[in-house]
Amino acid sequence: MDMYFAPLACSLASRITAYEAGLPMRFVQVDMETKQTSEGDDFFALNAMGQVPTLRADDGTLLTENPVVLQFLADSKPESGLAPNGGMARYRLQQWLNFIATELHKAVFIPLLDPKATEDGKAYALSKAKRPLDRLQAHLDGREFLLDGFTVADAYLLAVLNWTRATTMNLAAWPAIATYYRTLLKRPAVAKAVAEEFALYKEEQARRQAA
Numbered sequence: 638m639d640m641y642f643a644p645l646a647c648s649l650a651s652r653i654t655a656y657e658a659g660l661p662m663r664f665v666q667v668d669m670e671t672k673q674t675s676e677g678d679d680f681f682a683l684n685a686m687g688q689v690p691t692l693r694a695d696d697g698t699l700l701t702e703n704p705v706v707l708q709f710l711a712d713s714k715p716e717s718g719l720a721p722n723g724g725m726a727r728y729r730l731q732q733w734l735n736f737i738a739t740e741l742h743k744a745v746f747i748p749l750l751d752p753k754a755t756e757d758g759k760a761y762a763l764s765k766a767k768r769p770l771d772r773l774q775a776h777l778d779g780r781e782f783l784l785d786g787f788t789v790a791d792a793y794l795l796a797v798l799n800w801t802r803a804t805t806m807n808l809a810a811w812p813a814i815a816t817y818y819r820t821l822l823k824r825p826a827v828a829k830a831v832a833e834e835f836a837l838y839k840e841e842q843a844r845r846q847a848a
């Protein structure tokens with residue numbers, strides 16, 4: 638499997654998932670400014686949206702969209718327990734994946750992280766954060782994970798919460814979320830994935846400054 642990723646982007650969830658499940662994966666870095674892959678390919682030719690994560694499965698199939706890619710990875714190693722096999726638990730997983738994708742990732746964090754967003758735009762995005770974060774705070778209070786054990790939804794939420802480091806978002810107002818985030822960062826697969834991508838992020842920044 639090939640995973641097209643950008644350091645510390647939402648594709649971090651796929652790296653965490655691969656490490657948690659012990660899935661063999663070849664990571665191909667994408668420069669999000671030039672949309673060139675580290676192999677010299679035009680990323681738009683692979684994904685017309687130019688977005689990570691983009692997965693090439695072993696049979697050559699291309700898959701996009703975090704909630705889908707993450708479930709595909711979990712289902713590639715069912716014994717990992719990273720996604721419930723079916724029934725209501727699977728719908729709950731999908732509920733959280735969609736919640737993270739729409740209410741947090743796209744609605745709140747993308748505008749907060751976008752250097753082209755205006756201050757008004759960022760303030761509006763921040764104002765949209767309270768309701769989903771209150772909802773998450775209530776759910777995570779007294780819980781270690783979104784479901785009964787660690788799943789791909791936790792990998793995705795970790796990748797999104799990790800962006801608080803680069804924004805004005807302060808998790809102090811949501812202590813259960815802050816504790817959840819800090820605790821997840823200590824999981825070996827998470828710590829390894831975050832450390833590796835942080836190093837790649839720094840390298841990318843240095844390359845851009847030198848150019």
Ligand SMILES: N[C@@H](CCC(=O)N[C@@H](CS)C(=O)NCC(=O)O)C(=O)O
Nearest residue numbers: 646647687688689690702703704738
């Ligand atoms: N709908 C996509 C969105 C993925 C996405 O927003 N990826 C960001 C990185 S976190 C990206 O590639 N942004 C570059 C762009 O939109 O040009 C998904 O759920 O996978």
